[in-house]
Amino acid sequence: MKEDIFRRIANNLIVTYGTNDPFKLAKYLNIQVLYLDFKSWLGMFSNINGVRTIFINNNLSKVSQIVVCDHELGHSFQPFKESVFMKEKFLFENNRIEAEANIFAATLIFSRDIDEAELTETDKMLLRNLEKYKLY
Template sequence: MVKYSQEEIKQLAEKLIKKTDSASPFEIAKYLNINIVECELGNILGYYKYHKRNKYIIINKNLDEAMKLIVCSHELGHAVLHTRVNTPYLTKFTLFSESRIERDANVFAMYVLQQLGKWNYYVFVNILKLPEVLIKNSSCVI
């Protein structure tokens, strides 16, 4: 599995945003031919699945629009950074674990979401569980 630096993840996110002329994770996924499916998932927020050369982002349809953007951005990070690794489902309790691939997906999500312009420090620290030092180094406005 490829190990990415924070700078490499930022560059990948910026490249995709530039190519698609959009910071919407839904638009980026469409550009990359990633299927997005919304369905009833109970307390599961979403997950990424790779099957027979097809990529899927599954999102809980009962989430509010803001949380769908967060979950889609995170799962898009998996699709871009860890293409062939199926990720376990995300719940409110396991939402963003300490594993390297989860951290990478969160960093990717942060760079995409901050380009949407309506996300703040609270989202990155409390929802994505990113360390403050990482956020300060990202040039994200605090």
């Protein structure tokens, strides 16, 4: 199954770089991460002429920022033929592009220890939706 490739890529990154932190991985992969004061978008991913950038909503909690960065990092491994600029209102649209990013994100996020007591409602919603991609 094609989606399995994204689980494998995520696991390979964890082994190769010795971290499941998407912010550190982005740095190793030479992907810029920027924080913006978005109103309704969780984040964005752009690849303009090979320059890849992850945008994170700076109003989100720490855990949600990690989830969004995990997801956007997944998009960076998709072979887009042209420049892309993806705005993310909700990360779980039912299509292959989003499913691949979510399988990648689920692999990274569920390899971490998450303190359930500290989670916001948005964190819980994101994690609940990502659960579905654990064994896709």
